[in-house]
Amino acid sequence: MDALARFPGSYWRDLFDSRVGRTTWPFGSGVWSKKEFVLPEIDPDHIVSLFEGNSNLFWAERLGRDHLAGMNDLWVKHCGISHTGSFKDLGMTVLVSQVNRLRRAPLSRPIAGVGCASTGDTSAALSAYCAAAGIPAIVFLPANRISLEQLIQPIANGATVLSLDTDFDGCMRLIREVTAELPIYLANSLNSLRLEGQKTAAIEILQQFDWEVPDWVIVPGGNLGNIYAFYKGFEMCRVLGLVDRVPRLVCAQAANANPLYRYYKSGWTEFTPQVAEPTFASAIQIGDPVSVDRAVVALKATDGIVEEATEEELMNAMSLADRTGMFACPHTGVALAALFKLRDQRIIGPNDRTVVVSTAHGLKFSQSKIDYHDSKIEDMACKYANPPVSVKADFGAVMDVLKKRLKGKL
């Protein structure tokens, strides 16, 4: 930070702005365009990048105006529209680049491979970046708890995939034991290299707003590295003079996997790990998050809030967002449901500039949407279900359906 502070904030803003949209290696990546803030000393030849980052900041105009009592400054940061379909690419490019550097001459460290425990997205990102670099990847997955789309990603990328009869927290315990014994480098967000990459999403948001600071940023939380990464990105920009304040952060959890929410509600007096229950937001079914202490730092420093969402709330929020042109994942649904609650309580005002972080691509979680639109979910009204209509291939039958649907509009 001392070395970076030798230059004024305006220098960094201009430098980062000058790199947007370029293909000059490695600055075309949203992460490596901030190389000096991320991993300054790495040689560009050692970087393993798939030109991650630079994700769309989407003005959710209709969702805000029509469904959130006239909110006029609501944005969704689409971190899931990325190479492997989640924000994990942002951190994985940094971690795998550093491993690549360590394995190559002159350092030539005997790292046999890189391993992680995963609820599906970390494993997909790790496998893709390792495959691009020719480094073995080993992933520990909780059997039958991740989506098919997520499962096929490391399989296709040639990783060693262990499907374990336990939950994510069990996989996490095992990978920590294994990496303590074998020369396998741990790729979960315990490793701060991951967070260095993930924090660039926060810097990118500031940049996309021409270095104006939003009032609120809402992030779905599981293992809790990402909420801290956002704080770190914003805080670094404040300390180095790129901006003059940081936004208030909201961490949103599924009610079925809410250890941070409970901790927050206890006034930060008692943290109790839990056995997380199944949730449609399966990538955040985590009961013993490794970065809980970091999350508390982030939330306390930003006057932050923790909210939770039931299964019905998160699925309805996701489906309503889809009705306004998105194709959100259930984790984004958790963040959106938190926004609905904070807006109802008037904690977030109609003119507050608010960013909801969308963490994965909806196509990774299509089964949850199929179940919802089939109204197949027990104890859920699925109020925005929109099932296809089966019609005989006959002009009259088709006309009857359309007239009924468009009644009063024809």
Ligand SMILES: Cc1ncc(COP(=O)(O)O)c(C=O)c1O
């Ligand atoms: C899609 C998705 N959203 C949100 C999260 C939560 O991020 P974190 O574990 O950093 O809290 C994860 C992973 O846990 C994820 O895969």
Ligand SMILES: N[C@@H](CCOP(=O)(O)O)C(=O)O
């Ligand atoms: N959602 C994550 C859980 C592990 O989180 P990490 O950030 O610590 O790797 C996943 O996709 O595996």
